[in-house]
Amino acid sequence: MSGTFTTSTARNIFFGGTIFFALVFLALTFQNEQIIPQRDQRAQLAANPSIAAGKKVWENNQCIGCHTLFGEGAYFAPELGNVYKRRGPEFIKAWIAAQPTHTPGRRQMPQFNLTDKQLDDLVAFFKYVSEINTNNWPPNIEG
Amino acid sequence: MQYQSQAVAKYYFVGAIGLFVAQILFGLIMGLQYVIGDFLFPEIPFNVARMVHTNALIVWLLMGFMGSAYYLIPEESETELYSPKLAVAMFWIFLVAAAATVAGYLLVPYAGLAKMTGNDLWPTMGREFLEQPTITKLGIVVVALAFLFNLTMTMLKGRKTAISLVLMIGLWGLSIFFLFSFYNPDNIVKDKFFWWWTVHLWVEGVWELILGAILAFVLIKVTGVDREVIEKWLYVIITLTLITGIIGTGHHYYWIGTPEYWQWWGSIFSALEPIPFFAMTLFAFNMVNRRRREHPNKAATLWALGTGVMSFLGAGVWGFLHTLSPVNYYTHGTQITAAHGHMAFYGAYVMVVLTMISYAMPLMRGRAANSNKAQVMEMWSFWLMTVSIVFITLFLTAAGILQIWLQRVAAVPMSFMDTQAQLSLFYWLREGAGVIFLIGLVVYIVSFFCKGETAKA
Numbered sequence: 001m002s003g004t005f006t007t008s009t010a011r012n013i014f015f016g017g018t019i020f021f022a023l024v025f026l027a028l029t030f031q032n033e034q035i036i037p038q039r040d041q042r043a044q045l046a047a048n049p050s051i052a053a054g055k056k057v058w059e060n061n062q063c064i065g066c067h068t069l070f071g072e073g074a075y076f077a078p079e080l081g082n083v084y085k086r087r088g089p090e091f092i093k094a095w096i097a098a099q100p101t102h103t104p105g106r107r108q109m110p111q112f113n114l115t116d117k118q119l120d121d122l123v124a125f126f127k128y129v130s131e132i133n134t135n136n137w138p139p140n141i142e143g
Numbered sequence: 144m145q146y147q148s149q150a151v152a153k154y155y156f157v158g159a160i161g162l163f164v165a166q167i168l169f170g171l172i173m174g175l176q177y178v179i180g181d182f183l184f185p186e187i188p189f190n191v192a193r194m195v196h197t198n199a200l201i202v203w204l205l206m207g208f209m210g211s212a213y214y215l216i217p218e219e220s221e222t223e224l225y226s227p228k229l230a231v232a233m234f235w236i237f238l239v240a241a242a243a244t245v246a247g248y249l250l251v252p253y254a255g256l257a258k259m260t261g262n263d264l265w266p267t268m269g270r271e272f273l274e275q276p277t278i279t280k281l282g283i284v285v286v287a288l289a290f291l292f293n294l295t296m297t298m299l300k301g302r303k304t305a306i307s308l309v310l311m312i313g314l315w316g317l318s319i320f321f322l323f324s325f326y327n328p329d330n331i332v333k334d335k336f337f338w339w340w341t342v343h344l345w346v347e348g349v350w351e352l353i354l355g356a357i358l359a360f361v362l363i364k365v366t367g368v369d370r371e372v373i374e375k376w377l378y379v380i381i382t383l384t385l386i387t388g389i390i391g392t393g394h395h396y397y398w399i400g401t402p403e404y405w406q407w408w409g410s411i412f413s414a415l416e417p418i419p420f421f422a423m424t425l426f427a428f429n430m431v432n433r434r435r436r437e438h439p440n441k442a443a444t445l446w447a448l449g450t451g452v453m454s455f456l457g458a459g460v461w462g463f464l465h466t467l468s469p470v471n472y473y474t475h476g477t478q479i480t481a482a483h484g485h486m487a488f489y490g491a492y493v494m495v496v497l498t499m500i501s502y503a504m505p506l507m508r509g510r511a512a513n514s515n516k517a518q519v520m521e522m523w524s525f526w527l528m529t530v531s532i533v534f535i536t537l538f539l540t541a542a543g544i545l546q547i548w549l550q551r552v553a554a555v556p557m558s559f560m561d562t563q564a565q566l567s568l569f570y571w572l573r574e575g576a577g578v579i580f581l582i583g584l585v586v587y588i589v590s591f592f593c594k595g596e597t598a599k600a
Contacts, residue, residue, distance in 0.1 A: 006375075007305060007374050007375050010374075010375045010378035010379060010382070011305065011378055013378070014378045014381060014385075017382050017385065018382070018385040018386065018389070021385065021386045021389050021390055022385075022389055025389045025390050025392065028390070028393070028404075028405075028408060031404075032336070032396075032401055032402060032405075035401075035402045036333070036401060036402070039332070039400050039401075039402070040330055040331075040332040040400050042330060045329060045330060051329070052329040055329055055331065056263075056266060058269065059257075059262075059268055059269025059270065059327075060253070060254045060257040060269055061269070062190050062194070062268075062274060063190075063269075064269065064270065064271045065189065065191070065193050065194055065253075065271075065274070066189050066190045066193075068476045069331075070335065070399045070400070071398055071475040071476025072271060072335065072399070072476065073271050073476075074189070074190065074193055074271075075476065075477065075478060075481055076173075076176070076177070076190075076193075077189075077559070078558075078560065079476060079559065100185070102181075104181065105179060105180055105181060106180045106181065107180030107181070107189070107560075107563075108180060108181050108184040108185070108188070110185060110188050110252075112252075112254065129331055132400040134398045135398055135403060135406075137397070137398035137475065138398075138475075139472060139552075140551060140556050141556075142550050142551070142556045142557065142558050142559060143476075
């Protein structure tokens with residue numbers, strides 16, 4: 001770190017390198033936007049307003065605070081990206097309505113007092129996410 | 144302390160330490176809920192405890208960065224802060240907003256909080272780490288803008304150094320990338336894609352610039368090594384950070400509905416992300432070895448060296464462990480992620496803020512360094528907290544390996560809940576290490592009140 005390698009050389013490499021790789025990243029993002037329509041089930045999303053409403057139910061009750069969705073979230077409760085395939089719609093609704101279990105020592109899920117409409121919307125949201133192409137993740141149905 | 148206005152940093156440091164305590168207490172509650180599932184239910188459900196734990200962490204680190212910047216920029220710029228009053232006012236606004244948000248989490252069901260704060264008008268809530276009501280997010284933007292204005296004006300009227308430039312780029316970047324938290328499309332793939340532009344480009348991008356700048360500042364002060372040498376190191380480190388870290392974002396795009404090519408880009412670039420952290424370790428040790436003075440503040444030097452080592456281990460090594468896509472396919476969303484998260488946040492960001500507090504706090508209290516007795520106590524807290532975070536990480540890693548085996552690799556995979564029951568030994572050990580961490584934190588706070596002989600600043 002001496003001789004010709006001055007502070008201003010280092011600074012120029014920093015700005016040049018950062019801008020270059022940021023541009024590559026933007027190009028990849030642009031490419032990403034071109035490809036995801038084939039993977040993200042947007043036709044379903046546009047056709048069924050229940051899905052967007054279900055996402056609101058998902059967010060407004062902070063489900064991500066215990067569960068994961070595509071592996072992201074908290075690791076306290078099961079993965080829900082594929083719960084529609086694992087449990088099916090009726091089980092999901094009955095389960096949420098029956099909480100909490102009050103089993104001593106067991107992790108407890110709160111009662112969210114969802115209406116029938118909200119439960120249906122949430123299930124529509126789970127169906128939609130379960131059909132997104134996630135490169136075969138999770139490795140098996142248990143999540 | 145060379146400029147009176149640097150003293151505004153004290154508010155931020157005290158506020159940060161207060162929130163640090165809240166973070167750890169709620170962490171211990173969650174840790175216990177991992178093994179005694181109905182602990183404090185329904186008063187504090189797990190998701191609420193987790194929001195307080197993670198949000199308190201984020202806010203106290205932001206306060207720590209702000210305090211550090213209010214201390215650092217006037218000294219680097221060789222001029223008083225543009226407006227100390229604005230800085231103090233912003234501190235109180237930030238603190239009250241943070242406290243009100245936490246009170247909201249604890250006192251009302253989350254859906255009620257969403258309704259009260261009009262989330263339907265502009266839905267941004269309910270996403271991991273960005274759970275704050277939209278109005279709180281807007282408050283954060285206001286505080287950040289006032290903060291950036293104040294510091295940019297300070298810098299413009301004074302000396303411009305590489306350290307202050309890098310710090311300001313980091314802080315501007317932090318604020319700009321936070322704006323992606325306001326973008327929440329119905330399309331979950333796009334939602335997740337751009338969510339990472341806040342989360343990843345913070346912690347594996349611009350925050351590392353802030354880290355590097357603070358570390359460089361403290362190293363100049365405690366070692367007396369030439370500024371030119373230190374600034375060159377700083378530029379090399381942050382260059383490596385951003386050329387690996389920006390495209391390294393791709394390691395979050397393996398399984399969220401995005402195309403396969405991210406597995407190549409993400410794996411290759413994020414595999415290089417440990418390099419800047421390793422450079423940071425070399426940097427800290429090299430500068431301390433080449434020191435030209437014996438600074439009386441030994442504790443600050445210890446924190447600086449600790450930042451170098453622990454950020455490399457937590458962010459670098461534990462990040463690399465699960466960053467390659469074929470490995471991540473099995474580890475994604477398990478306790479391995481949690482293990483990495485704990486040591487990376489502690490080793491990089493907690494420790495750099497504590498380094499700055501350790502260096503600056505005695506000066507703001509009118510002495511070059513704390514008494515020997517107080518420093519010994521502070522160093523005890525360093526070791527207690529650092530060793531216990533290493534053990535928390537090791538126990539969570541063990542839990543993660545077992546979890547992956549039982550739930551994802553075994554011939555007959557177990558369900559999530561059955562698997563969790565098998566991990567309880569490791570969760571108990573983790574909770575024990577967490578209690579030691581809390582003891583370390585108490586020792587840390589007590590060290591501020593420890594008297595003894597001190598030299599004048």
